[in-house]
Amino acid sequence: MTSPSPSGRAGPVAGRASARHGWVHALVTVLAGLLAMGVVAALGLWAAGAADLPDGAFVPVVAATMVTAVGGTVELTGSAGDLADTRAGLTVIPLSVTLTGALVIAWGFLRPLRHRAVAGAAELAGWAGRVAVLWLLALIGLTLAARHTFDISLGDDLLGELGDLFGASPEVGFTTDVPLSVFVGVVWLAGVLVLALLVAPGAPLPGGLLRFQASVRPAAWAMVAMLLAWVAVGVVIALVVAATRGDAAETFAVILLGMPNLMWLGLTIGLGATWNGRVEGPFGLPMPHVLDEVLRTPDVAELNLRTLSEHDGRVWWLLVADVVLLLAAAFVMAARSPARIRAWQHAVHMAVALVLTVFMICLVGRISAYFGLSILGIGDLGGGLSGRLFLRPKLWGAVGLAVPWGLVTGFAGALLARHVRRRGEVRPETGG
Structure with missing residues (x-):
């Protein structure tokens, strides 16, 4: 709460303190969501054997998994020399990671709003905007980290012999479509925050939307x-x-x-x-x-x-x-x-x-x-x-x-x- 000024309005010092507290809580919310998603993705990939990927690919794979968990796009790449051709593509959302991040971020978003029946649209938008700005920066970092390339073996069959003969050494990797992934990730966050307000029984709504809560919530x-x-x-x-x-x-x-x-x-x-x-x-x-x-x-x-x-x-x-x-x-x-x-x-x-x-x-x-x-x-x-x-x-x-x-x-x-x-x-x- 802010301290009132002698004129009955919140003073500038109290207002700045409240804004700083809002940014700190938004940062904690975003970091907690990222940490939870990262831990779940890392443990799941480790259990699946991804820790054995060559050339230090594990950390970028974890980042790529987190990107796809919020709807981002990870593009598979490949190169095998002038006489070879590679094709690859992947579209899948690891929903365990998605669900974990959504629950943690929704909880952090709603926590400062508990014990209130009504909140102004401007207040909710300002609080959501702080979370969105920090989430945007985190997404940019994740998408840039989610890229890696490593060599694969052709084996000992005919493909391997042809690869040795023509000097075709296959490389596979993955990268991200940064603008698209960031945009979709922000849309995902908006969906999580809106759904949190719709679902949580104690979450406040703007006065104009209260008439809908009986049928929607x-x-x-x-x-x-x-x-x-x-x-x-x-x-x-x-x-x-x-x-x-x-x-x-x-x-x-x-x-x-x-x-x-x-x-x-x-x-x-x-x-x-x-x-x-x-x-x-x-x-x-x-x-x-x-x-x-x-x-x-x-x-x-x-x-x-x-x-x-x-x-x-x-x-x-x-x-x-x-x-x-x-x-x-x-x-x-x-x-x-x-x-x-x-x-x-x-x-x-x-x-x-x-x-x-x-x-x-x-x-x-x-x-x-x-x-x-x-x-x-x-x-x-x-x-x-x-x-x-x-x-x-x-x-x-x-x-x-x-x-x-x-x-x-x-x-x-x-x-x-x-x-x-x-x-x-x-x-x-x-x-x-």
């Missing part, structure tokens, strides 16, 4: 809680598998890099959605073996409850999990909403929230990766030094399925919450 909170519950269930299952079947390093790599990728994919499949994909070459998916079996086919494969159940009947538990967790989310949403909101309104709110959630999952859950090396046309995609992987949803089918799921579970959750005391509800007193 409970639904947003329920969706975030459901997504986190899916991740928590996945972590528990992964830990049990690691303890009983081994492969602890691989399991921890999945937990620390891609657990939300896996579990939120399962959420959409449980709804009945279909994803198309294919795996070719030495790629290994950080997912259960059944997914790799379905996707490793000559043609583009469909990934849904039917195709997965042909390999493992336990995937039907995804449907059960969706029913339970969506009903729980709808119940929580209704219980946190004012009593005046009717059951059909809860159904509509739930449907809209689930549609937006599924749409987000379909956007961030896509995977595309390929690499190839050829010398004199030998060894192009299909050889030992090549591979291709992609996974993408049937977007509008998945979004369309979210509508009836949201309407049904939203209405059912409202009925289940009828006997829960809610805000604005006045119950008649009963005589003794």
Whole structure:
């Protein structure tokens, strides 16, 4: 708080002290988010074996992972001499790193605003602006650090002999599109801050937006809680598998890099959605073996409850999990909403929230990766030094399925919450 001047207004000294405190807290928020993301990315990459990359590539790889976690673009590069050709590309978001950074930054952003019901738009914009400026500088540093080049071996087969004969020594590396990555990273931060204000029950809003919080905030909170519950269930299952079947390093790599990728994919499949994909070459998916079996086919494969159940009947538990967790989310949403909101309104709110959630999952859950090396046309995609992987949803089918799921579970959750005391509800007193 600022000290008032004799005229009743905040003095300039107090105002400067408050501004300095705001910058310090913004710096702590940004550094805490970067540190959390860096630790999770480094541990996940170490568990995946990236610490053994040659020529000191580990630190740049960690930086590149952090850049992709906020939506940035990392471009793969390659060179193999005048008589050779290399091709490579990678599009994937390590959502464990993304989620960690979002939670830490959102907590730091909201902490100075707690215990308040209303905040002016100018105040919120000023506080968010401080965080954004420091985040922008951090992103520039990350994108510049996320670049590296190292040599690879061709092996002892025909490609290796041709490489020795023609002096083709392959180099692979990665770099970043700095302007694009910085822009997308700032947009990501804006989304995190807006979502934090929408979700947090105690976060203040400008007076003009208070009328929307009854319909938006409970639904947003329920969706975030459901997504986190899916991740928590996945972590528990992964830990049990690691303890009983081994492969602890691989399991921890999945937990620390891609657990939300896996579990939120399962959420959409449980709804009945279909994803198309294919795996070719030495790629290994950080997912259960059944997914790799379905996707490793000559043609583009469909990934849904039917195709997965042909390999493992336990995937039907995804449907059960969706029913339970969506009903729980709808119940929580209704219980946190004012009593005046009717059951059909809860159904509509739930449907809209689930549609937006599924749409987000379909956007961030896509995977595309390929690499190839050829010398004199030998060894192009299909050889030992090549591979291709992609996974993408049937977007509008998945979004369309979210509508009836949201309407049904939203209405059912409202009925289940009828006997829960809610805000604005006045119950008649009963005589003794």
